Amino acid sequence: MELTREQVAHYHTYGYVIVAGFLSVAVVAAYRDEAERLTNHCYEQGDVVADWGCIVEPLGCGILDALEVTERTRSTRSGYMDARAQISSDSVAQCTLEKFGRCAQQLLSTGGEQRTYLLNEQYIVKPPYSNAEFAWHQDILYFSSEQRAHSIVSVWTPLDDVSEANGTVLIDPFPDPSRPAIYPSSASGTREPVVATMSAGSALFMDGRVRHCSTGNTSSTFRTVYMPQFSLGAIRAADSDYAALAVPLES
Template sequence: MFLSPHQIQFYRINGYLIVDGFLTHDEVQLYQDDAQQLTNHCYEQGDILADWGCVIEPLGCGYYEVEDLAKTDRPAYIALRAQSAPPALALCTLDKFGACAQQLLGEKAYLLNEQYIVKPPHSDSARFAWHQDVLYFSESQRQHRVVSVWTPLSSVEEANGTVWVEPFPDPMRPGVYQAEPGGNAFAARMDAGSALFMDGRLRHCSSGNQTALFRVVYMPQFSLGRITRDKDSHAALAIPVEEQSLVSSID
């Protein structure tokens, strides 16, 4: 799947882009099954809200024995993820999500992180305040642009904890914002499998889940370059998004 020039231009002006029907029904099911397996594992260790903060990182939740190579090498990452899910899942993350992220970033992209954001039933306190993802990195690390792909695995709206988005107040000078969000912020009401692409500088938040059902979102993040810490260690993952694999979706 590729984005149109109009979609790319909209993203660059506003800092976000919503693509309806980004994932097929079978791809949504693939991520739902993976999320369920990893969520069950985390519940064996503690409480999703109190102990995990509603965020489950596949390579960081203790499900796998992760060697450093799987954090930087594409084949090693695919092989590791295949321990819990069909290879089509990792290929979808790298080829489908990654190809679109690379279009928005403009050059070679790297998978920086992936996570499931799981809000349990009746968890109104499972809120995320207004923030910008870029602020999770040091000033020197911000030289690499980041795009996050917020992808609900079931329909989302205000009642079950969807994301609120504030388009760039000034498209010519997006940066770190100090003022309160303006009146153009909106709640993203999305169907399962839709994708919200967010620039790392986009300000956003989310409400709690007031419903009787789990609210699960898959969110891979991609960076323009390898984001490193001291001694050249990687801040998270640094898996290159290369040419699309021969199989990038479920047959």
């Protein structure tokens, strides 16, 4: 699957685009099975909200021994696939690198020689009746000023139908298409946000610079989202280690 020209244009103008029916029912089920296994593992160690902040990373939640998550795991396609195969079926990791990755390449490509990398992946799990909210933020600000030179895209993909009632995303689109990502200092609360009411398997592609937040889960069921992130170029930390993952989409 590739994004249409109109979807790519919407993304670059407003900082986001929602693609309905991005994943099939069968693929959603595969990601849900993995999410359930990882979440159950976290609950064996503590509380998903209090101890994990609702963020469950396949390679960072402890289901694999720390010694198994090596530099090869984090920076090569074969190493990443080998590690992910210990957690669930190959189809999940392949979908992340190929289907998600192909669309990320479309959005990040500048026509130059920089490659696109899988930067991070996580399940965002909000238990029933939880007040776990994420305040207004921009993903790019989690990185240093030097690292922000790398463009990133996050693909927020609900595995359950989502609305404000069970914890969806609210988006503050780029204010001025001619000056993407430049927000006024008093941006909070000045405009009506876009409420991402989405069906399971839809995908919300967000530029790392777009402002967004999410609501709590007031429903009686769990709400689970899968979110891979991709970067243009490998992002390194000050000690030359990778900031997170740096898995190339191509071997």
